[in-house]
Structure formats: structure tokens, C-alpha cells
Amino acid sequence: xxxxxxKIMRIALRMFARDGYxxxxxxxxxxxxxxxxxxxxxxxxxxRDIFDSIVERIYRVDVERAKKYxxxxxxFEKSPSSYRDTAVDKIKVFLEAQFRFWTEDEFAxxxxxxxxxxxxxxxxxxxxxxxxLGSGPVSYMEDLFREMMEQDIGExxxxxxxxxxxxxxxxxxxxxxxxxxxxxxxxKLLTTHIERFFEKNxxxxxxxxxxxxxxxxx
Numbered sequence: 001x002x003x004x005x006x007k008i009m010r011i012a013l014r015m016f017a018r019d020g021y022x023x024x025x026x027x028x029x030x031x032x033x034x035x036x037x038x039x040x041x042x043x044x045x046x047x048r049d050i051f052d053s054i055v056e057r058i059y060r061v062d063v064e065r066a067k068k069y070x071x072x073x074x075x076f077e078k079s080p081s082s083y084r085d086t087a088v089d090k091i092k093v094f095l096e097a098q099f100r101f102w103t104e105d106e107f108a109x110x111x112x113x114x115x116x117x118x119x120x121x122x123x124x125x126x127x128x129x130x131x132x133l134g135s136g137p138v139s140y141m142e143d144l145f146r147e148m149m150e151q152d153i154g155e156x157x158x159x160x161x162x163x164x165x166x167x168x169x170x171x172x173x174x175x176x177x178x179x180x181x182x183x184x185x186x187x188k189l190l191t192t193h194i195e196r197f198f199e200k201n202x203x204x205x206x207x208x209x210x211x212x213x214x215x216x217x218x
Contacts, residue, residue, distance in 0.1 A: 005043040069093055069094040098137075099170060111132075142160045169189075
């Protein structure tokens with residue numbers, strides 16, 4: 001059973017995604033929940049407190065997913081060794097999991113839509129949009145590709161360009177999925193793109209066994 005604090009956060013996020021963060025007031029959120037503003041303030045100090053809790057949830061889930069799929073949880077600057085040791089097959093599975101998260105998880109979908117709606121009105125949300133859905137993921141993959149090239153696994157190329165080539169269809173399919181596109185078909189198209197991309201840009205002949213099968217594979 002969803003507790004009151006969780007319910008407030010979910011309803012608020014739904015309203016932020018529909019109307020925009022700036023447009024939805026605490027009174028609107030309380031009204032949608034059928035409670036008074038005073039009752040809502042027992043759980044959150046203000047609207048910003050709700051927003052911060054939403055962002056914290058997204059970050060926490062992102063770290064948990066990275067741990068699950070054995071890919072780097074932090075930036076390259078903070079954890080360079082994890083980028084050098086990441087298996088290619090782990091990256092492939094992680095990318096598909098990311099896609100499913102942003103297109104199928106209700107909380108993530110509402111968060112993504114909120115950022116999309118609000119990014120042109122609020123510089124802080126624009127920065128958050130880039131961190132979660134734009135330059136952040138591209139930089140993450142750029143670091144992974146650069147390390148592959150350092151180990152002579154990836155074909156010699158510009159790692160940033162490779163990251164852009166990988167992610168452009170990813171976000172195009174995320175956008176298409178919002179228009180009631182067949183989700184299974186979208187995942188199939190993404191999986192095909194990922195496989196073709198890595199076949200073209202990663203040399204299996206030069207790849208250590210750990211990179212082919214994944215760390216800890218049996």
C-alpha cells in the first residue's frame with residue numbers, strides 16, 4: 001500500500017508532467033489529493049521539497065540499475081577503473097534496460113515529460129534535463145568508448161562522435177514511443193540498432209573474454 005508521502009510525490013510528478021512544474025501549485029497538488037495544504041506540509045516543506053524528492057528517487061534508481069547491470073555508477077573522474085573493466089555485453093543490456101525505464105516505468109515517464117515541458121522555462125531544469133537525458137548519458141558513453149580504444153577494443157574513432165551515433169536513435173525511439181508506438185517493436189528496433197552499432201565499432205577479435213561475456217559470467 002502506498003503511503004501518504006509517496007502518494008503526494010507521485011501525484012505531484014504527474015501534475016508537473018502534465019502542466020509543468022511552475023504551473024502546479026501546492027494548493028493544486030493538495031486539491032488533487034483531496035487534502036488540505038496543512039496536511040500536505042506535514043510531509044513536505046514546500047513544492048521544491050517535493051521536486052527534490054523526485055530527483056533523489058531518479059538518481060537512486062539510476063545507481064541501483066547501474067549496480068544491477070555491472071556498469072559504472074559514478075563519473076569517470078571518480079571511478080576510472082570501473083570504466084576500464086566494463087564488459088561490452090553489460091553495456092548492451094544496460095542500454096536496453098535504460099530504454100525500458102524511460103519508456104515503460106510510469107514514474108520515469110512522468111519525470112522525463114516534466115523535464116521536457118519545463119526545460120525551456122527553468123534553467124535549473126534545463127541543466128537537469130541535460131544531465132539525465134542529454135549531454136550526461138553521451139559523456140558517460142564517450143568515457144566508456146575512450147577506454148575501449150585505450151585497450152585497443154574499440155575501432156579507432158572519435159569517442160564523442162560514437163556516443164552521439166549510439167544515442168541518437170535511442171532518444172528518437174523514446175520520443176516515438178510517446179505517440180502510442182508499439183513498445184515491443186520499439187525495444188526490438190533499439191536492440192537491433194545496439195547490436196549493429198557494436199558489431200561495427202567494437203572488435204571481437206581484440207576483445208578479452210571478460211568483455212565478450214561480461215564480468216562474473218559463468
